[in-house]
Amino acid sequence: MPEVKQTEYRGSIHQRQKDLMLKWYERLNEAAETGTPPTASLMISGNCVELLEAFGAVPIYPEVNALQLAIRHQSLEPILAAEEIGYAPDNCAYVKADIGCYLKGITPTGGKLPKPDLVLCNFVGCNTYVKWFEHTAVLTGSKLYVLDVPFLCEDEPSQAAIDYVVRQLKEVVTLLESITGKKFDYDRFTEAVRCSAEVEELWSQIKHLARRTPSPFDAYFDAITLMGPLYVYRATPEGVEFFRAALEEMWQKVASGQGVYDQEKFRLVVEGPPPYPYFRTFRDMFAKWKACAVASTYSTVGGLWEFGARHDPDHPFESVAMHMLSQNVTNRNYLQRYEQIKRYIEEWNADGLIIHFVKSCRLFSAGQGDMRDYVTKTLGVPTLYIESDLEDPRYFAEAQTRNRIDAFFETLEHSKLTAKAV
């Protein structure tokens, strides 16, 4: 088998993504140096960035900073700094990287990161975030508001849960008015919600293109690249423009029959975040087998839109609340995640599931053993279970990971050949 050493995306959208993310860091640097624009720390999943947009405030996503450090092989230094002051090895490595960055003044681009004007803890599913943002607020002296978002135990949130979140969002509005000295601009908020709805529609269309054979992009590795603008620019015209361009580029690839590889051999669904400190190495382990992810649960952390949910400019507060309660993978119950994976396997025509267990994130990873059993035994779909970490390079064992991946594809290759023969 000819070895594919490196896989590069064959389009221009990755460069546009880099430019946009750099622009975001420049704005944060400006905020650090001049005090404007105002900034607020947010958790990615189930965020209410539309509210910030109404005040012209810029979001700070500690998770994005942490993964940017990891992908640049710079995460260990802040992690060790956090451990030196008492964070345990078993604490979330994202938390330690973020705290370590504050302690050491490290940023992914070398610029400055501002002290947030508001630490807005929109924890959904991740209760580690409550403590994380409490610590951030103490370290930075910033104001802290903890949004209490009830976990989605049923299929849909109750009206009481929606009202409860909406009331809190309105408290955040009052808080932002006092912090920024600006009056809440309802029209600007509605426009931000409209932009989000449009971005979600475009992103959803992109994801549905991965149903095609070959898929024009890798819905795990390439999706991760597109997720940066999705979080930072979702509620902005720049976000709409970026995803329009991305969709157009994907359609061009579809029209010319261009896939990720010259020949797509395997179609996969991936569960869990990647080992960012070894992102390229990890990707190449799949590229070698010409295995393309056609869907991933991780790409729905920011929002689960491929099944139809959207923000609604006619009901902006309620739709932001709905997004926080039920339209992101982390606040949904495990049976819903099973159903999500099942639909991906069936509707996106996948050959197998890869589960990446992340030591740092017990909340995302707990229960994945049962998930593997469900997919293997109930659905009859081959599943590979790999363990490492998304941020801490010390938990990635390259030889062992490669071995498992190679063995999985050797087995899958045989079962595909057998199925063809039958």
Place this chain on the structure above:
Amino acid sequence: MRLVAGIDCGSGFTKAVLVAQNGDMSVMGKGKAKSGVNMEEAATTALEAALQDAGLTRSDVHYIATTGFGRYGVGFRDIQVTEITSGARGAHSLFPSSRCVLDIGSQSTRAMTMNESGKVRSFKTNDKCAAGSGMFIARAAKYLEIPIERVGECSLRATNPQPISSVCAVLAESEIINHVSAGVSVENILRGIHDSLADRAVGMLKRVGRDGEVTFIGGVACQSGIVKALEDKLGTRVHVPPDCEYVCALGAALLGHKRLAMKESAASLTQVS
């Protein structure tokens, strides 16, 4: 005669097996070398030893298949396969009725189930802890001043095995020291170690879905003490091939034969067309 070499580049030792096809498949020779830091060098040494064993030369070898952790480190290979695939294939060729393989090597423990033709259906491997592997026994043997070759028979003489409960290979040494200080015999300590390894292996076999006979391969299978411990815990007889540490290399050679035949068949089709 078509000759294929299978080379298993393990973390402790590199093993080579030469398999010839003269109608049937037959093993012509085998050789072993310490792996060290240079995989290519170890593979060459093991291959040369196998060739000497068979009375053949390098030019007689038509195809080379590598397996094991160092499989990518051998530049003169034709193909590489994981030791999961090669171990299953090698074990199947020796015990065709067995559907489950346990492979304990120097640093790794693997369990595989396979179908009736030796193709892997499911597998489990250790990758974060080496407490259940051969290196653990090697360290214990060194501490107890017993040559590794004698560990198996010593363990069989145990009358009151002492449990080793630690899940960490390094901390387990502290337990061994405690036992030694308490006057526990070397035999009882070794059987305790074998019981501990067998417990882990049985857990892995259960998780992979063991059904029926088990074939035990890898260097650790040479130790009769652990085979006994495993049989006691499984309540069934375990197949151990005489050359248990060469099974992955054998499987690689058999897979190499298959790949070579496919390659030749594709070449002849191209020639015809």
